[in-house]
Amino acid sequence: MRDLDKALADIGAIRSQLAAGTAFRGYGPATMAATSAVALITAVLQHSLLDDPTAQPLAFLLGWAAAAVLSLAMIWVEMRARSRRHHSGLADAMIHQAVEQFLPAGIAGVLLAILLWRFAPEALWMLPGLWQVLTSLGVFASVRLLPRTVALAGAWYFLAGFAVLVLASATHSLSPWTMGLPFAVGQALMAAILYFASGEADVED
Numbered sequence: 001m002r003d004l005d006k007a008l009a010d011i012g013a014i015r016s017q018l019a020a021g022t023a024f025r026g027y028g029p030a031t032m033a034a035t036s037a038v039a040l041i042t043a044v045l046q047h048s049l050l051d052d053p054t055a056q057p058l059a060f061l062l063g064w065a066a067a068a069v070l071s072l073a074m075i076w077v078e079m080r081a082r083s084r085r086h087h088s089g090l091a092d093a094m095i096h097q098a099v100e101q102f103l104p105a106g107i108a109g110v111l112l113a114i115l116l117w118r119f120a121p122e123a124l125w126m127l128p129g130l131w132q133v134l135t136s137l138g139v140f141a142s143v144r145l146l147p148r149t150v151a152l153a154g155a156w157y158f159l160a161g162f163a164v165l166v167l168a169s170a171t172h173s174l175s176p177w178t179m180g181l182p183f184a185v186g187q188a189l190m191a192a193i194l195y196f197a198s199g200e201a202d203v204e205d
Contacts, residue, residue: 026079026098027146029195035071036187042067043180053174055125060174061113071187098145105138125172128179132161135186147197153190160186 046053046063054061083095109131116124139154160182168178 004095025191025192026083026095027075028078028082029191031074031078031193032187032191034074036184036191038071038074039183039187040179043184045178046176046180048175053176054172057174058120060176061117061124064179065113065177067133086149094110094145098142101142101145102138105134105141110132114151122172124176125168126165128174128182129161129163129165129168131155131179132164132182132186134161135183137162139190147193149193149197153168153193156189157182173174 036070042063046060050059050063051057081096105121112130113127116127136154136157139150139157143151143154164178164182168175
């Protein structure tokens with residue numbers, strides 16, 4: 001029984017090593033473009049429905065939380081389907097590694113939102129910029145699994161995040177556009193990168 005457990009553990013380790021050295025093809029450009037549209041639509045809806053987002057921070061946060069959940073659900077469904085098609089037996093290990101890259105930034109973003117809303121609501125104006133910076137860290141963490149040019153999207157989110165922080169510091173107000181436009185552009189850029197790279201010539205082997 002002990003030999004069987006060791007053999008299974010060795011097989012698991014080998015699969016993880018193979019997954020680590022394989023370019024991940026679970027993200028599709030169409031879904032990334034769709035998440036760009038979700039960000040833009042959310043910004044338009046909040047601009048129309050929220051008279052003063054700064055005075056309605058919970059509605060602002062819940063709107064973007066719903067947009068994030070919808071986007072993640074679309075990415076997850078496609079990621080599983082594409083991974084089964086492109087990675088076959090390594091699909092589960094590849095998905096695990098892809099999620100592992102973004103998980104710290106995602107958890108930090110959720111906890112940061114809860115912390116600011118609960119204990120420092122006067123600082124909520126910083127949240128859009130901070131979310132974009134955290135997204136950039138998640139993108140940079142995934143570069144070794146994706147086309148190298150995906151770093152351009154990471155750079156966009158990084159620069160956009162700090163630009164949003166500088167702009168918002170003048171008024172200390174929340175705006176749907178400081179969330180919607182950077183994420184719409186960033187996700188559209190991701191879609192273009194994945195489309196032109198095609199998971200072939202521009203990936204780490």
